[in-house]
Amino acid sequence: MTSSIEAPTQINDHQVRTDAAGKPLAIRHDGRIWLVDPATDSRHWCGRDAWWDTRRTAAVGSGDLVSIEFWRVQVRLDSTSALRTATLRREPLSPQWLLDNVSDADETTEEG
Template sequence: MGVFTEPVEVACSPAGEPVRLVWGNRTWRIVAEPVRWYQRRSWWAEEQRAEPGRGAGLVDHEIWRVQVRLEGHRQIRTLDLSRQGNPGRWRLIKIHDAVRSMSA
């Protein structure tokens, strides 16, 4: 599993679910229902102080696991994306098939 952070552009459905993303100057289409959860972040180590009225994104990160494919390709990749803030900055934080493809 490759773990890092890289900005990506994500287009969402009206319900707020990712439907496609631009990563590496290529457009990837979501091919399975994405899964969302929230992950606690170490805000006390990353922030000097919490500003009054600031809460969204301070304690938890919104994480989406998506399966994507390039148009015309068969290979499906599983990625974890993090959405931070509102309207939301998206970051690619994990590529699940990176170790398998490097060791094959």
């Protein structure tokens, strides 16, 4: 079962807690706290924004406007609940993480 978020840029009901290195530790979503399972491997990668489609402009020296950071992590509500897979995304120049989707752990696909 996949619970996709249609327009993650519109969703503000989640927060991501990270460690000092930026790795997600927990996600607050839909009034619940999902803990990243430390016994599982998290995937981290960067993609590129199609800036030519978005028509965004910025002043010279604004920084990296095209790198999108992703994390795919295994989360659970408590030690007895089933694992779920969450994919997080952070857009260029955005201070907030966006929740792309949450799915059952066995429904993940390879990316990156």
